[in-house]
Amino acid sequence: MIATSFEMTSLQQQLAAIAAKSTHQLDLKAQRLAHGKSLLFDTRTAVSQDFDTLYQICIEGFEELCHLDERFMTYGMSIFSEQSKAEDRGQMTKSENEKLDSVLCDFFILVSSRLLLKPAQKSVEWLVRRFRVHEYNLEPLLLAFLPYHSTPMFMKLLGLLPDRLPSSFKFLKPYINAGSNPPTHVIIYSATNNSSFFSAFNKFMVNIFTMNAHSSSLISFWTSISAPAGS
Numbered sequence: 001m002i003a004t005s006f007e008m009t010s011l012q013q014q015l016a017a018i019a020a021k022s023t024h025q026l027d028l029k030a031q032r033l034a035h036g037k038s039l040l041f042d043t044r045t046a047v048s049q050d051f052d053t054l055y056q057i058c059i060e061g062f063e064e065l066c067h068l069d070e071r072f073m074t075y076g077m078s079i080f081s082e083q084s085k086a087e088d089r090g091q092m093t094k095s096e097n098e099k100l101d102s103v104l105c106d107f108f109i110l111v112s113s114r115l116l117l118k119p120a121q122k123s124v125e126w127l128v129r130r131f132r133v134h135e136y137n138l139e140p141l142l143l144a145f146l147p148y149h150s151t152p153m154f155m156k157l158l159g160l161l162p163d164r165l166p167s168s169f170k171f172l173k174p175y176i177n178a179g180s181n182p183p184t185h186v187i188i189y190s191a192t193n194n195s196s197f198f199s200a201f202n203k204f205m206v207n208i209f210t211m212n213a214h215s216s217s218l219i220s221f222w223t224s225i226s227a228p229a230g231s
Helices: 005-035 043-048 051-068 070-077 082-086 094-114 118-131 138-148 152-158 167-178 184-193 195-210 216-230
Strands: none
Touching: 051 070, 051 082, 051 094, 051 118, 070 094, 082 118, 094 118, 094 138, 094 195, 094 216, 138 152, 138 167, 138 195, 138 216, 152 167, 167 184, 167 195, 184 195, 184 216, 195 216
């Protein structure tokens, strides 16, 4: 029997509804997986947190950070504001994202010397979960954490990174796959043989000094990488 036009239309509508439901379920799953990527929490805990709950946890860390250095206070009006809970990078214009990128990069320069402190880690947690800096701002995020490449926190960070890395950071791929920390000699080798990485690394470190956000440990790390790489 040949199906009528009405029957075909009805069938097409049913198939479309099934496809839409399936797509929606996949979208929700992808959103949950993305929201579950966290520096501080296991996946199950992270997925269960809404942004209001997460913000309260992270803003406490940010406020402690402001007590350590008043220069952080300016970020309370942007990336750590109440309004930031509603920000969605996917809905922002190119110009808005570029402005946000600039603010985030400056924050990573300022916070780099304090990333072993819990308040700084809580602050970065908000940027990972709300602004997906591990996808959108991978270079300044990695450069800020690189001096701590031997720590569990750096290994946790590697687990958040996307499959495709920029060429300047492809040397990290084997350590992401192995779930291990990259040794210093690997970073030196990359700085010696990968000009894009060495240029980005030096520029970031110069910006840290320019912003007067350095520490003795950062100076030591920069010297340990740049001296053998530049010789």
